[in-house]
Amino acid sequence: MTAQINRNRYAKGEARREAILAVALECFAELGYRNTSMREVARRAGLSQAGLLHHFPAKEDLFLAVLRERQQIDTRDYHGEADAIGSLIRAVRRNATIPGLVRLYMTLLGEVPYSDDAREYFVGRYDLARSLISREIEQGQRDGTVRPDLDPRTAAQALIAVADGMQVQWLLDEDQQMADAVEFTWQLMAHQ
Amino acid sequence: MTAQINRNRYAKGEARREAILAVALECFAELGYRNTSMREVARRAGLSQAGLLHHFPAKEDLFLAVLRERQQIDTRDYHGEADAIGSLIRAVRRNATIPGLVRLYMTLLGEVPYSDDAREYFVGRYDLARSLISREIEQGQRDGTVRPDLDPRTAAQALIAVADGMQVQWLLDEDQQMADAVEFTWQLMAHQ
DNA sequence: GTCTATACCGTGATAGAC
DNA sequence: GTCTATCACGGTATAGAC
Numbered sequence: 001m002t003a004q005i006n007r008n009r010y011a012k013g014e015a016r017r018e019a020i021l022a023v024a025l026e027c028f029a030e031l032g033y034r035n036t037s038m039r040e041v042a043r044r045a046g047l048s049q050a051g052l053l054h055h056f057p058a059k060e061d062l063f064l065a066v067l068r069e070r071q072q073i074d075t076r077d078y079h080g081e082a083d084a085i086g087s088l089i090r091a092v093r094r095n096a097t098i099p100g101l102v103r104l105y106m107t108l109l110g111e112v113p114y115s116d117d118a119r120e121y122f123v124g125r126y127d128l129a130r131s132l133i134s135r136e137i138e139q140g141q142r143d144g145t146v147r148p149d150l151d152p153r154t155a156a157q158a159l160i161a162v163a164d165g166m167q168v169q170w171l172l173d174e175d176q177q178m179a180d181a182v183e184f185t186w187q188l189m190a191h192q
Numbered sequence: 193m194t195a196q197i198n199r200n201r202y203a204k205g206e207a208r209r210e211a212i213l214a215v216a217l218e219c220f221a222e223l224g225y226r227n228t229s230m231r232e233v234a235r236r237a238g239l240s241q242a243g244l245l246h247h248f249p250a251k252e253d254l255f256l257a258v259l260r261e262r263q264q265i266d267t268r269d270y271h272g273e274a275d276a277i278g279s280l281i282r283a284v285r286r287n288a289t290i291p292g293l294v295r296l297y298m299t300l301l302g303e304v305p306y307s308d309d310a311r312e313y314f315v316g317r318y319d320l321a322r323s324l325i326s327r328e329i330e331q332g333q334r335d336g337t338v339r340p341d342l343d344p345r346t347a348a349q350a351l352i353a354v355a356d357g358m359q360v361q362w363l364l365d366e367d368q369q370m371a372d373a374v375e376f377t378w379q380l381m382a383h384q
Numbered sequence: 385g386t387c388t389a390t391a392c393c394g395t396g397a398t399a400g401a402c
Numbered sequence: 403g404t405c406t407a408t409c410a411c412g413g414t415a416t417a418g419a420c
Binding site: 032110114151154157158160181 | 355
Binding site: 057 | 394395396397398
């Protein structure tokens with residue numbers, strides 16, 4: 001990327017791109033992917049539809065860019081924390097406080113069967129989470145804080161699954177305490 | 193509905209409707225909801241687009257009909273079984289063998305944030321599952337087969353969440369043993 | 385109940401001027 | 403980089419024959 005060589009040359013274009021991306025994320029979360037038109041994104045971003053297409057040649061590209069942005073956030077969140085399971089629980093708890101975020105997540109999930117980009121995003125995300133969490137479970141088993149009879153990989157899968165599944169239930173009824181259910185499951189895995 | 197008064201009068205129309213519905217379900221599972229056109233459904237069902245519109249005036253109506261059909265199947269499956277948790281695990285295991293079914297499920301879930309019909313369907317589905325499963329957990333606690341310190345409702349939520357969450361992971365990688373993860377979680381809840 | 389034909393409008397996408 | 407103009411397609415709708 002030449003952006004670092006001469007930042008000013010692309011600064012304006014980059015700023016535009018970022019602004020569009022923020023609008024797109026807002027639209028996807030608010031209206032859903034399929035109910036969001038390029039014209040609406042363009043309107044909210046203050047340029048014409050063709051102007052928008054200069055930055056993102058296809059709607060799919062907008063979708064992809066949103067995915068990539070989220071991936072950066074995820075990776076940073078996970079790597080910044082030594083405590084993968086704690087950060088999973090905290091992330092779930094935090095998600096409930098950010099309007100539209102869980103909606104967006106569900107929208108992205110709904111695209112998985114039909115978009116290779118969406119699949120790629122989630123595969124990477126899950127691989128990372130699974131390996132970090134199962135490693136932590138193994139460590140817990142060595143420390144005697146986690147039941148020694150658990151298969152670390154299955155346990156990690158189950159923990160992540162609870163987090164995802166509870167987002168669905170929360171979306172249907174915001175009274176559902178999604179983080180509590182994840183913590184509950186994690187405590188079941190604790191040494192007896 | 194007058195269908196019961198004189199069945200023959202509507203038998204042909206009903207058969208057509210059912211055939212269309214089967215095609216629509218196939219299309220949604222294969223192509224996704226948003227990639228399925230009314231014209232394509234009509235083509236596969238062997239009638240014209242206008243003919244299709246006679247039975248289902250809007251695409252949303254097709255979607256709704258698919259939901260209702262699934263709801264019937266679900267209700268029958270759950271009520272036919274005394275063993276709600278066992279039937280949950282069996283359902284998850286069976287889902288992996290029916291092509292497109294998990295895809296369809298994800299597609300429907302993806303519509304939740306934007307379709308009242310989809311929300312209504314899932315709310316009813318989860319309420320039923322949660323109450324049946326939590327009741328069974330309470331019974332297990334009385335029988336001494338389930339840990340007495342568990343909150344039955346939270347445990348039921350977590351079990352359902354694992355089932356849903358594992359479908360996501362399975363969609364990304366069919367090697368994931370989704371039913372095993374549900375069983376694993378259920379065994380964590382067993383009396384120690 | 386089903387067809388053909390036709391039309392309206394919103395959508396994603398392209399071409400080419402500035 | 404942004405625009406106008408234009409396109410083809412899809413969801414929806416209607417009229418009218420059979």
